[in-house]
Amino acid sequence: MKANQWKEYFIFTKKERIGIITMLFILTGIWFLPTAFSPNDQTDIQNLEAFKAQIAALQVKDTVAGLNTNDAYVERGNTIAASLFYFDPNTLPASGWKKLGLQEKTIATIANYLDKGGKFRKPEELSKIYGLRKTDYERLAPYVKIEGIYHREGKLPVEMPVQHEQKHIKAIDINKADTIMFIALPGIGSKLANRIINFRQKLGGFYTVDQLAEVYGLPDSTFQKIRPKLVCDSKDIHKININTATLDELKAHPYIKYQVANAVIQYRNQHGEYTFAGALRQVQLITDDIFAKIEPYITVR
Numbered sequence: 001m002k003a004n005q006w007k008e009y010f011i012f013t014k015k016e017r018i019g020i021i022t023m024l025f026i027l028t029g030i031w032f033l034p035t036a037f038s039p040n041d042q043t044d045i046q047n048l049e050a051f052k053a054q055i056a057a058l059q060v061k062d063t064v065a066g067l068n069t070n071d072a073y074v075e076r077g078n079t080i081a082a083s084l085f086y087f088d089p090n091t092l093p094a095s096g097w098k099k100l101g102l103q104e105k106t107i108a109t110i111a112n113y114l115d116k117g118g119k120f121r122k123p124e125e126l127s128k129i130y131g132l133r134k135t136d137y138e139r140l141a142p143y144v145k146i147e148g149i150y151h152r153e154g155k156l157p158v159e160m161p162v163q164h165e166q167k168h169i170k171a172i173d174i175n176k177a178d179t180i181m182f183i184a185l186p187g188i189g190s191k192l193a194n195r196i197i198n199f200r201q202k203l204g205g206f207y208t209v210d211q212l213a214e215v216y217g218l219p220d221s222t223f224q225k226i227r228p229k230l231v232c233d234s235k236d237i238h239k240i241n242i243n244t245a246t247l248d249e250l251k252a253h254p255y256i257k258y259q260v261a262n263a264v265i266q267y268r269n270q271h272g273e274y275t276f277a278g279a280l281r282q283v284q285l286i287t288d289d290i291f292a293k294i295e296p297y298i299t300v301r
Contacts, residue, residue, distance in 0.1 A: 061076035086145045089120045100140060106215065108133045120146055171231050174212055175205050185229060202254050204238030207296040239299040243273040255293045260285050276301050 082101025089110070097107045109131050120126060123144035127137045130217035172181050174196070183194035196215050200206060209230045213223045240249065242264060263285040268274065271282075277298050281287050 002111070012194075075281055084139070084143055086143050088146055089144060090114065090146065091125055097149065102136065120144075122146065133149065149258065171229050173231050173233050174209060175236065185226045186218070187225060192218055199254070202252070202299055203234060204240070204253070207234040207237055230298050234296065237296060239297055242277070242298050243268065243300055253294070253297065255290070255297070260290065260292055276300055 014074060070119070083099050085099075087096060087100070094107050097110065098104075102110075106129065112131055113129065123141050125143065126132065126144060127134070171186075177189065179193040179197060182188050182196055183190060188196075192215070195217060196212065199215050203211070206212065209227060209232045212218070212227075212230065213220065240253065242250075245264075247261055247265050250256050250264060251258045256264075260283075263283050264280065265284045274280065277295060277300060277301075280294075280298065281288075281291055
């Protein structure tokens with residue numbers, strides 16, 4: 001009887017047997033889990049990761065070392081072959097900066113700085129250029145040689161044959177020159193050249209070189225620079241007949257304002273024709289300064 005009772009405890013249904021087997025697998029896995037992740041294995045994993053990091057560091061070091069040459073320079077994101085050579089930043093053209101490996105934006109910034117009258121007096125000033133990276137400056141600085149200064153790594157003055165582009169411009173007649181001839185002058189662009197031509201047409205021609213200084217937008221420094229290259233032949237100046245000119249014709253001249261033009265017409269209507277140019281002095285609004293400016297442009301016949 002007792003044997004049968006104990007036997008009943010070891011009789012299981014199919015579901016119960018599956019549950020017991022599953023439980024045994026789980027308990028076995030829990031038993032061996034600490035062994036699978038023993039401290040020694042974790043140390044091995046850490047050592048493996050450290051070894052991988054050292055390999056990566058060596059690869060980066062080799063890559064950087066490969067950049068420190070005088071033949072090529074690698075930009076971030078793209079590769080630019082750059083030749084290093086001695087240069088004067090004040091005279092180096094855009095093509096030269098490009099050969100040195102600078103980006104277009106940086107080259108444009110340098111050109112703009114020089115166009116506005118900027119000048120590099122020592123190599124260190126190159127580092128102040130906006131957009132020029134520190135690595136670029138450190139790479140180029142040893143090759144900067146500015147005419148008339150001491151080289152940063154030497155004790156003797158640097159003698160560099162710098163070739164400046166010289167434009168031998170023949171003196172031009174400001175009454176006959178076209179826009180192309182004016183543009184050939186230093187500091188004169190197409191806009192200023194067109195303004196000079198338009199001003200000349202409104203005047204009827206120039207009677208002196210100094211009138212060119214009156215052109216809107218022409219800096220005095222530029223005028224003084226180009227003045228020795230200018231001549232003025234005033235024999236073909238267009239003159240206004242003050243005895244026949246209308247109000248519109250008179251006030252169209254840059255030197256004759258509406259009030260003055262009207263006064264000239266009114267005086268003529270009241271006193272008759274002008275017999276000589278100096279008679280304009282009788283008009284109340286015409287001062288000595290105004291008369292001196294308009295005299296070359298008036299006639300009575």
